[in-house]
Amino acid sequence: MDTKKETWLIIAAGGIIGVIAAFLVFFGNPQNMGFCIACFLRDTAGALGLHRAGAVQYIRPEIIGLVLGSFILACFRKEFSPRGGSAPLTRFVLGFFVMIGCLMFLGCPFRMILRLAGGDLNAIFGLVGFTGGILAGVFFLGKGYSLKRTYKLPMLEGQLFTGIQLVMLILLLAAPAFIYFSEAGAGPGAKHAPILLSLAAGLVVGGLAQRTRLCMVGGIRDVVLFRQWKLLAGFAAIFTTALLCNLLLNAFTPDTYFNLGLTGQPVAHTDGLWNALGMFLAGFGCVMLGGCPLRQLVLAGEGNTDSAITIVGLIAGAAFAHNFGLASSGNGPTANGKIAVIIGIAVVAVIACLNTFRKGKE
Numbered sequence: 001m002d003t004k005k006e007t008w009l010i011i012a013a014g015g016i017i018g019v020i021a022a023f024l025v026f027f028g029n030p031q032n033m034g035f036c037i038a039c040f041l042r043d044t045a046g047a048l049g050l051h052r053a054g055a056v057q058y059i060r061p062e063i064i065g066l067v068l069g070s071f072i073l074a075c076f077r078k079e080f081s082p083r084g085g086s087a088p089l090t091r092f093v094l095g096f097f098v099m100i101g102c103l104m105f106l107g108c109p110f111r112m113i114l115r116l117a118g119g120d121l122n123a124i125f126g127l128v129g130f131t132g133g134i135l136a137g138v139f140f141l142g143k144g145y146s147l148k149r150t151y152k153l154p155m156l157e158g159q160l161f162t163g164i165q166l167v168m169l170i171l172l173l174a175a176p177a178f179i180y181f182s183e184a185g186a187g188p189g190a191k192h193a194p195i196l197l198s199l200a201a202g203l204v205v206g207g208l209a210q211r212t213r214l215c216m217v218g219g220i221r222d223v224v225l226f227r228q229w230k231l232l233a234g235f236a237a238i239f240t241t242a243l244l245c246n247l248l249l250n251a252f253t254p255d256t257y258f259n260l261g262l263t264g265q266p267v268a269h270t271d272g273l274w275n276a277l278g279m280f281l282a283g284f285g286c287v288m289l290g291g292c293p294l295r296q297l298v299l300a301g302e303g304n305t306d307s308a309i310t311i312v313g314l315i316a317g318a319a320f321a322h323n324f325g326l327a328s329s330g331n332g333p334t335a336n337g338k339i340a341v342i343i344g345i346a347v348v349a350v351i352a353c354l355n356t357f358r359k360g361k362e
Helices: 003-026 037-047 061-076 088-105 109-117 122-142 155-174 195-212 216-226 230-250 272-289 293-301 305-323 335-354
Strands: none
Touching: 003 109, 003 195, 003 230, 037 061, 037 088, 037 109, 037 293, 037 305, 061 155, 061 195, 061 293, 088 122, 088 272, 088 293, 088 305, 088 335, 109 122, 109 216, 109 230, 109 272, 109 293, 122 216, 122 272, 122 335, 155 195, 155 293, 155 305, 195 293, 216 230, 216 272, 216 293, 272 335, 293 305
């Protein structure tokens, strides 16, 4: 496919995803959270009892659908390829701290765009920090950063993560006593679109993301390194269609879907510095991983076990953040959370240095 056609395909996919995200909110998801990989993984961690923050506990069908959609399309296009072995423990640690950064900001790169489309100007601080983190990562990429090659693995190894998603779907539908769901009115975890609708939305987004390689981190990175705008154009399309849908829906229920300003935003805080630093950590860590949380889920669906380990790291980070008071709330960041973000930036910087400048001495 030539570059022009590929770019238009990415823009079309982004446009569809933006509409889906807006209407998931219309059908019950939290405001400005039609899709948020970090938030949805956190909710799922809570449902499994990995943390006990009652306001954020629900097995999110969108996550299941994303992986299944990627898996199905990858198999159909003969792109399913079990592989791994590229510094899995390092990727776990990076995933852990990416989640710490996301929960400081209260959202992943995907939700950052959706927050902007909902009028939340606090997301601008997040975008500035996120871009800065990516630029920091690009510096190391230019110096030769690498987590080494991956290796071909048995078919079963690549299929396990997708199989786990099917188990999660069974747990969601069966709702056994050992699964924890937020009580009605308790918080974001209690707000969700119908299961089948959310699952279908995840399947579509997962398939589109697999086909187009959508990645917010990759979009900004490619602009800086190669002057290629196609991936970033996809997220511009997500923003545009989500914004238009929010404005349309707002005409019927004012201030519900679009509320321009800094204060009174849903599941957000107004501390600009820590919004920026949280997303700086997320952007820096994602470049070192080779993709944003959305991209990691898609790659896991394609059989990449390193991405699956990264997702486990994200889930562990979410559980740790809520068990030890690191996650922000609408009232702002916590002192423990600020310390964790600074430690995270330092850890990611050390990982970047050791996998860049030490290589020539090995």
